[in-house]
Amino acid sequence: MNDWGIPDWTDPLAYGDTEGWHLWRWRWEFYRRREDLRKDYMENLEQAYRNDLWLRDKLKDTKIIFGQVKELGDRSFKVPAPGCDEKYGYPALPHPAYGDHPIVDICPIRDRDEDVGLVSGEWFDDGIGTIGIQPNEMAIVFKLDKPLSAQLKAAKEELSRQQRVRSSEGRTVRKTRPSPADRLAYLRILDARADMPEAKWREFTDALFAHGLVDRRKDPAGGYCAPPPQAGRDRWESANDLRFDF
Structure with a gap:
């Protein structure tokens, strides 16, 4: 392991039992490898620690129960860096030198793949409360007194149309997440x-190629040959995308 808790990449076993990793663990593993996330954590750590001590002292005579005081740099100390919710999807940043945080600490603010049934625009009022709609989101209203199948078909068609519009404007449309085996390779x-x-x-x-992370290529002259230089570049670019949109 290096100073950021990153294993020896040449040994897949050094990563541990990745088959048992929760989806949120996978997301965190990619995000904690971002230089900007590490920088935000370290630059805001000391101030976050002072704020924590101040709050404990301010509320010491109340009935609010705090956990044990953590040492500065403790692996379980989370840092609410400015803008980290929008930038990384976390209300506070766990220590980026560790991957095996409790699931509750690495749960993103919203697991977008589980959003269901959310009208385009910045805000959507569901009659109970107002939901903020992000630029890459769309809300859809379903009528409970109408046949569901026709509504689902119309919703799918509209979502597909909106994705085509995003693609034509040069905006990213995320593909299906890679399999666990491919995630480890990335x-x-x-x-x-x-x-x-x-x-x-x-x-x-x-x-x-020597470690089985890019495939051999067919040789026009017959047989197989080592992959061209751009093969490694392309694989790295695909892996890097997951650090920003998992």
Whole structure:
């Protein structure tokens, strides 16, 4: 492990029992490899620690129960860095040097793949409360006194149309998340690049190929050959995308 708790990328077993990882653990593993997240955590850590001590002292005579005081830099200390909710999707940042935080600490503010039944616009009033609609979201109203199948079909068609519009405008439409096996490969590729940041793509691709992280290619002359330099670059770019949109 290096200082950020990143395993040896050449050994898949060094990553532990990844088959048992929750989806939120996978998300956190990609996000904690972001330099901006690490910087936000470290730059705001001391102030967050002072704020925590101040609040404890201010409320010491109330009935509010606090947990044990944590040491500065304790692995379980979370930092509410400014804007981290919008930037990373967390109300407060767990320590980025650790991956195995309690699930509740690495739960994103909203697991968007589980949003159901959410009219385009900035706000949607469901009659009970007002829901903020993000630029990459769309709300759909379903009528309970109408046949469901026709509504679902219309909703799917409209969602597909909106995604085509986003694509035509050059905005990202996220593809299906990779399988757990591919996720581990992508983590290893990110860690390989961090381990050899100055390597040319030829050297980087050869290293990935040696460890089974890029596939051989068919040789026009017959048989197979090592992958071209852009193969490693393309794999790294796909892995890097997951650090910003998992």
